[in-house]
Amino acid sequence: MDIFAKIMAFIAAAIVQGTPLLFGATGEIITEKSGNLNLGIPGIMYIGGISGIIGGYLYEHFCADPIPILCVVISLLASILGSAFIAFIYSFLTITLKANQNVVGLALTTLGVGLGNFYGGSLLKFFGETGSISLYITGNAYKTKIPYLSELGIVGETFFSFGFLVYLAIIIAVLAQRFLDNTRHGLNLRAIGENPATADAAGINVSLYKYVATCVGGAIAGLGGLYFVMDYTTGAWTNNGFGDRGWLAIAIVIFALWRPKSAILSSYIFGGLYIASVFISGLSGSTKELIKMLPYLVTIIVLVFTSSRKKREHQPPAALGQSYFREER
Amino acid sequence: MKNNYKAHKEPLVYITKRGEMPRAKQMLIKSIVILIGIVFCAGLTILLTNENPLKVFKAMFMGSFGSPRKIWNLLQASAILLGISLAVTPAFKMRFWNTGAEGQVLIGMLASIACMIYIGDALPSWLLIIISLFASIVAGSVWAGIPGFFKAIWNTNETLFTLMMNYVAAQLVSLLIMYWVPSGSMVLGLVNSNSQNGWFPTILGQKYLLNILIVAFLTAAIYIYLKKSKQGYEIAVVGESENTARYIGINVKKVIIRTVIISGALCGVMGWILAAGTDHSINSSAVGGNGFTAIMVSWMSKFNPITMIFSSILVCFLQKGANEIASNLGLNSSVGEVLTGIIILFIVSSEFFVNYQIHFRKKNRKEKAE
Numbered sequence: 001m002d003i004f005a006k007i008m009a010f011i012a013a014a015i016v017q018g019t020p021l022l023f024g025a026t027g028e029i030i031t032e033k034s035g036n037l038n039l040g041i042p043g044i045m046y047i048g049g050i051s052g053i054i055g056g057y058l059y060e061h062f063c064a065d066p067i068p069i070l071c072v073v074i075s076l077l078a079s080i081l082g083s084a085f086i087a088f089i090y091s092f093l094t095i096t097l098k099a100n101q102n103v104v105g106l107a108l109t110t111l112g113v114g115l116g117n118f119y120g121g122s123l124l125k126f127f128g129e130t131g132s133i134s135l136y137i138t139g140n141a142y143k144t145k146i147p148y149l150s151e152l153g154i155v156g157e158t159f160f161s162f163g164f165l166v167y168l169a170i171i172i173a174v175l176a177q178r179f180l181d182n183t184r185h186g187l188n189l190r191a192i193g194e195n196p197a198t199a200d201a202a203g204i205n206v207s208l209y210k211y212v213a214t215c216v217g218g219a220i221a222g223l224g225g226l227y228f229v230m231d232y233t234t235g236a237w238t239n240n241g242f243g244d245r246g247w248l249a250i251a252i253v254i255f256a257l258w259r260p261k262s263a264i265l266s267s268y269i270f271g272g273l274y275i276a277s278v279f280i281s282g283l284s285g286s287t288k289e290l291i292k293m294l295p296y297l298v299t300i301i302v303l304v305f306t307s308s309r310k311k312r313e314h315q316p317p318a319a320l321g322q323s324y325f326r327e328e329r
Numbered sequence: 330m331k332n333n334y335k336a337h338k339e340p341l342v343y344i345t346k347r348g349e350m351p352r353a354k355q356m357l358i359k360s361i362v363i364l365i366g367i368v369f370c371a372g373l374t375i376l377l378t379n380e381n382p383l384k385v386f387k388a389m390f391m392g393s394f395g396s397p398r399k400i401w402n403l404l405q406a407s408a409i410l411l412g413i414s415l416a417v418t419p420a421f422k423m424r425f426w427n428t429g430a431e432g433q434v435l436i437g438m439l440a441s442i443a444c445m446i447y448i449g450d451a452l453p454s455w456l457l458i459i460i461s462l463f464a465s466i467v468a469g470s471v472w473a474g475i476p477g478f479f480k481a482i483w484n485t486n487e488t489l490f491t492l493m494m495n496y497v498a499a500q501l502v503s504l505l506i507m508y509w510v511p512s513g514s515m516v517l518g519l520v521n522s523n524s525q526n527g528w529f530p531t532i533l534g535q536k537y538l539l540n541i542l543i544v545a546f547l548t549a550a551i552y553i554y555l556k557k558s559k560q561g562y563e564i565a566v567v568g569e570s571e572n573t574a575r576y577i578g579i580n581v582k583k584v585i586i587r588t589v590i591i592s593g594a595l596c597g598v599m600g601w602i603l604a605a606g607t608d609h610s611i612n613s614s615a616v617g618g619n620g621f622t623a624i625m626v627s628w629m630s631k632f633n634p635i636t637m638i639f640s641s642i643l644v645c646f647l648q649k650g651a652n653e654i655a656s657n658l659g660l661n662s663s664v665g666e667v668l669t670g671i672i673i674l675f676i677v678s679s680e681f682f683v684n685y686q687i688h689f690r691k692k693n694r695k696e697k698a699e
């Protein structure tokens with residue numbers, strides 16, 4: 001393979017790896033902008049994946065002749081509902097019951113990963129089947145390429161040969177950026193993340209915004225899990241297959257400095273680093289592990305650097321991680 | 330903003346902060362919530378398995394207490410979880426959200442394993458154990474000290490920083506295993522399996538007894554440190570209010586860095602116990618999520634070392650019991666994680682009823698006034 005083709009193949013693979021991260025990062029940015037540090041995102045992404053699998057499975061199982069487009073719609077809805085529900089639990093506990101965000105988030109990650117692996121491992125058993133889950137019809141429906149554009153030689157191969165979720169991830173990130181920068185609601189949301197008491201005094205419904213932002217953010221993050229199980233593995237579930245990508249998504253939030261638009265490129269860079277070791281031939285095993293360490297090291301450096309510069313637009317939301325109670329002081 | 334001048338009704342529900350609640354009442358509320366949580370979990374398990382609930386509970390109980398070996402395993406697992414929970418507590422009490430215990434324990438473990446590999450043959454076992462301990466303490470405190478240092482000087486977000494350090498530690502372990510195992514199988518067998526150099530001795534024929542004794546000692550030490558010492562008091566003040574601490578002349582930066590290093594050092598000690606007393610080997614997920622579970626255990630025990638003993642036994646009992654159910658009924662072993670997650674969520678939400686009071690709108694109040 002000549003070097004150009006190899007680079008193009010690498011870019012395509014980086015985009016594939018980056019897409020779940022991009023969904024996760026965009027979801028977490030929206031959540032964090034409301035002042036909620038949702039460490040449950042890794043769990044929510046598992047839930048997004050398994051809910052989609054369950055939805056798709058039930059449809060394929062009980063329908064004699066499944067229609068691909070309906071497979072997609074049903075599993076997409078199931079995924080969104082599942083992950084939004086978990087995000088709702090997070091919201092209820094941290095916003096209404098004012099529980100500690102870190103603890104609730106970590107508990108939800110434990111719960112989400114557990115639920116994902118539990119259903120992934122036993123779903124077929126409940127219906128008296130054996131083997132492992134594989135939804136070829138749904139998976140292949142998700143993988144449908146754009147006609148014509150994907151046939152444009154190497155450019156088509158690199159940029160237009162993906163399922164629709166890849167492009168949806170970019171669209172959602174761009175829209176999220178526009179929402180945060182250019183709309184009244186976006187401004188209100190940012191105000192809540194910076195100083196909820198001031199926002200409250202200005203007549204903004206703090207709890208409502210926090211609820212909506214966290215649930216929408218959770219649903220978006222869940223799509224990352226859905227992309228992984230439906231498109232990347234073509235409708236198959238392997239326990240812990242999603243790995244630590246959820247935490248990597250949280251790292252991207254920092255690396256992108258809480259800007260969804262920057263998260264797009266950041267996700268692809270992190271996705272590239274995630275699989276770089278496969279593409280660069282002749283690496284020793286230990287160099288491969290060093291490359292895998294890079295995303296986290298870079299994130300730490302960015303975090304330290306931005307906190308030392310104290311540039312206001314590069315900081316985390318000021319009230320990040322704190323519950324808001326109106327009558328406090 | 331057209332509704333600004335609309336006459337507002339009194340809200341249907343509003344909440345206020347309570348004062349300190351009597352301890353007995355707190356316990357009562359928490360026990361009720363835990364009971365509801367357990368009943369909820371039981372309902373869920375029955376729904377999933379269609380089994381007699383008594384049978385399920387019996388299986389759970391037998392999974393933890395069925396034989397002396399199982400009891401020892403339960404105690405050992407609880408001791409590890411308890412130790413890590415104790416380790417994160419000083420930092421937590423100071424409101425330093427150390428989510429990096431997983432990595433700090435792992436790096437402590439790595440230091441001990443490295444000592445066992447490199448100087449394992451040259452020294453007598455007892456000396457090697459002591460040197461490993463020091464190496465682990467240094468490794469753990471460095472791993473926690475770096476985020477602590479940046480928190481103190483630049484207020485760098487410690488939750489995210491320590492979280493990232495976990496994965497750097499995990500990759501470092503993979504890297505060194507690659508280096509130590511030339512075959513590329515990525516599996517490091519038992520270190521010094523023939524000479525057992527650097528392994529904890531068995532006491533009274535029990536392999537895990539020394540682990541448990543060390544953790545018991547740590548529990549008492551941390552209890553005294555937090556409740557009785559001057560440094561423990563400083564931690565509490567900084568946690569409550571940094572401004573107050575500064576006002577009464579506490580050097581906040583020094584306290585932050587010192588406490589975080591103590592926290593990391595204790596994590597290192599737990600890594601030493603895992604390496605020398607339990608696993609005698611290492612892989613990148615050797616801590617197995619205990620670093621994260623410990624955060625929840627510490628929080629739901631309200632930073633009280635004595636309560637933590639019971640909390641960690643409860644969590645380990647749930648996990649072991651759930652594993653037993655899963656293997657008996659041919660279910661996936663993730664049931665344990667699901668049940669743990671649910672119970673912790675219940676306990677965390679019980680805090681609300683301890684700290685806040687709910688008032689409902691009283692009916693007809695307005696009519697009476699008129």
